[in-house]
Amino acid sequence: MSLKNEEQNDLSPKDSVKGNDQYRAPSGIHLEHEEESRNDFRQFESSDLFRHRRIYLEPQEKSDNNFKKFVIKKLEKSCQCNSTKAKNIIFGFLPVLQWLPKYDLKKNILGDVMSGLIVGILLVPQSIAYSLLAGQEPIYGLYTSFFASLIYFILGTSRHISVGIFGVLCLMIGEVVDRELYIAGYDTVHASSNESSLVNQMSDKTCDRNCYAIIVGSTVTFVAGVYQVAMGFFQVGFVSVYLSDALLSGFVTGASFTILTSQVKYLLGLSFPRSGGVGSLITTWIHVFRNIQKTNICDLITSLLCLLVLLPTKELNERFKSKLKAPIPVELFVVVAATLASHFGKLNENYGTSIAGYIPTGFMPPRAPDWNLIPRVAVDAIAIAIIGFAITVSLSEMFAKKHGYTVKANQEMYAIGFCNIIPSFFHCFTTSAALAKTLVKESTGCQTQVSGVVTALVLLLVLLVIAPLFFSLQKSVLGVITIINLRGALRKFKDLPQMWRISRMDTVIWFVTMLSSALISTEIGLLTGVCFSMFCVILRTQKPRTSLLGLVEDSEVFESMSAYKNLQTKSGIKIFRFVAPLYYVNKEYFKSALYKKTLNPVLVKAAQRKAAKKKIKRETVTFSGIQDEVSVQLSHDPLEFHTIVIDCSAIQFLDTAGIHTLKEVRRDYEAIGIQVLLAQCNPSVRDSLARGEYCKKDEENLLFYSVYEAMTFAEDSQNQKERYVPNGPSFSSD
Structure with missing residues (x-):
């Protein structure tokens, strides 16, 4: 027993956490340290061991969007009258005056x-x-x-x-x-x-x-x-x-x-x-x-x-x-x-x-x-x-x-x-x-x-x-x-096989509009086609494609692991892509897809709470007639990954529900010790996140301009965290 403990105590801090094949440290021993160091990103960046370089972009100054000033400016511009403007208006309204003389x-x-x-x-x-x-x-x-x-x-x-x-x-x-x-x-x-x-x-x-x-x-x-x-x-x-x-x-x-x-x-x-x-x-x-x-x-x-x-x-x-x-x-x-x-x-x-x-x-x-x-x-x-x-x-x-x-x-x-x-x-x-x-x-x-x-x-x-x-x-x-x-x-029927191969959704729209226009009436058919087309747009964004990404060898490009072979993955990091705007229609699908491809933090947290409620069991172990009493605290196995990077390049916009969903997802994952990083957000999404107070003042580093940058940051921050983890659990014997 003591010999086994000595071997475990000889493990390096890195091995005690990262080397899951050699040893799985009970998370109950170092959860408090993770909580303290989780958001201390600036400390990591100032460290000499923090090897990656962050990208910083200076945003353009935003124009004044005051509606009153906008209307006044438009009116002033429209009400100006001079020969050049009058000529442009006349020539613009009567294009024949421009091209016929030439x-x-x-x-x-x-x-x-x-x-x-x-x-x-x-x-x-x-x-x-x-x-x-x-x-x-x-x-x-x-x-x-x-x-x-x-x-x-x-x-x-x-x-x-x-x-x-x-x-x-x-x-x-x-x-x-x-x-x-x-x-x-x-x-x-x-x-x-x-x-x-x-x-x-x-x-x-x-x-x-x-x-x-x-x-x-x-x-x-x-x-x-x-x-x-x-x-x-x-x-x-x-x-x-x-x-x-x-x-x-x-x-x-x-x-x-x-x-x-x-x-x-x-x-x-x-x-x-x-x-x-x-x-x-x-x-x-x-x-x-x-x-x-x-x-x-x-x-x-x-x-x-x-x-x-x-x-x-x-x-x-x-x-x-x-x-x-x-x-x-x-x-x-x-x-x-x-x-x-x-x-x-x-x-x-x-x-x-x-x-x-x-x-x-x-x-x-x-x-x-x-x-x-x-x-x-x-x-x-x-x-x-x-x-x-x-x-x-x-x-x-x-x-x-x-x-x-x-x-x-x-x-x-x-x-x-x-x-x-x-x-x-x-x-x-x-x-x-x-x-x-x-x-x-x-x-x-x-x-x-x-x-x-x-x-x-x-x-x-x-x-x-x-x-x-x-x-x-x-x-x-x-x-x-x-x-x-x-x-x-009527020859459009000949184009249907090719249309079906290119886009089945467009083919369905074609059939719905054609049948309703012919069998009901032209006006109702047009209205039906427009409504059904809009419904298809919503349907496409309601359940869009989602995937986990892998790194293309010798590059900084990430692609879907379900679409391509021989992609590399980084231990402890999951990269998730959502190919649609994140808004009230698909917010639940976003969460369910993310949880399915990674893990459900709500269930993990519930399991942790259930384990914590159990009393400490005392087990008597006898070696050579000597009775020792060892206290062992039950805990769950350590998680397979420590960071989730959400690739936001295909998220065109966020609404209030989408921002709340990202906050909720981040809160749930951080509750079990997993950090959530956002990468490749377009300026509109960044503005929405800023207005929705997704990041606090000391958390700007949660947003990255590229997935590769976010992945490198996650690796370095995890290496820094491991320096704060004790050398391993100690088993005391009376």
Whole structure:
């Protein structure tokens, strides 16, 4: 017994604590010394044996965040008036004044004229077709495309995007128009597009159905434009970041199913009320199958012939676009051929096909929106405004990045807003950028928005001269053109396998948004997609990835031990990484993950208290007939590590709950003799910790600028602590 004690007393202080394989010292003997030396970091740093060098950074002086001074400064800056500032404001609001005087005629004119002509030719049939989707007369679609091209030429900052009619927005406008027509008492079943005698019996004003439809459409457009200009004025373009690519793609695809469904009745020559609201897609298909026996054979044959011509030709255009100087305007050829066949074959008189009807020439007198309608359509205009500016801004930024120039997001919102406000006084409906026509502009040599002026001139020619010639054009042809132009959105299904491999969460967002937009309604689908996307963001931060880190050999780099092999670990030190902001949503997960990967200090402390409550046992040991009484105090085994370093590099911010959690974790671990160090905190996190009083004045050394620095500090501080530990336990014998 005494011989064994002598061997134990010969152990060095370092071995008595660190050499667990040789001896495990009862912690009850030296706990008091650990408590006294735990926070004495400055003493360690002043020691000659303290080998690592600390990094000290001098923070920048913080600017005065006084709100009153900030407002006064902004007002003073805004209210200053001089010629330079006035010029900058005018040039900023009218970008055309900046780039048009510098226009290189020889370099750009050929490409701009070519692309403008091609887009203008394509826009003629599409404008007429999408008018049906918006519940409007064909002439109003031509008006819309004409004014949008001119206004964006003046206000836009993108050189390539084509602003005009967009199918999804036309669908949303059409749903509002149908609802208001029903409320106003118009017969939506038997009303044809070329009627002009229906009188609103529920209003004091005499206005036929088509007149009231464009009043509703222009009023919604006006309100949506006001929203977009307000977004630009208050610089809330950041709203578009909440509409992710997956969300927008799913929304457009879901809305495309609704658009396709709405055009089926034109392809079959059926007449039934347009379904709107929740479940409109399902309701429309129910109407189709209920009336399938009334199919107009002439319209059906025309639709099939147009599909057989348009579909393969469109595919050939895309497949050989690199070899073609310009895409074949097959839609225009089909429209001309179908119009001639319908006119000379008298298909409307002989077979009862539905036709476009009379399209007037020239422009109608301007008319203000109906101010009494604004309260009823204000909510509908919100979704239309958001979708319009989100698509416009995203497309303008995408093509600007591709061609090496910059666009101003807020100016783009001004531009698209005024593309809706001003035309709403001229019998137009909502517009935005359109991807398909933008790609055509780019591929045909577009250099600037001068191409938009050329497009407007083509549309002006149609409006002044050619429009009445489309009188006999069948609506089934327009329906086919609308459906053919949905191919791009429906092709998104081909991208799903790759999207699933890259991000399963984005794929789920896509499906949820697509299904809700198609099966419920476009507005609810958009809202559902945004809410679900935000929920996914919260879900990702609620249970983020956590890991213990190891040191890469011959470096100061730390990586996850669960992801890489052959990483080195330091005895007595655990390094924990939390890959998310630490806030009220995930504070409990942070604690549970940390406790699981290290140890639970609450349970350890409870075990220590339980052991301390037990009385000292006396054991009688007999050696060679001599009875000795030895007092032995029961205690727990020493802990495997003495320091936890929390890598905060991936913690973007802390809230009050996060700071309290860090305090609680530190307090719990220090109660059992384990120090907690924080490393790589960004300035925002450091400010939050300072405001939350995480560190006292003599504890600034708990924060480190690198994990390696924290690890070195932990090693040196532990070596210093061991100098205060007694040489080992002494066993006394009476």
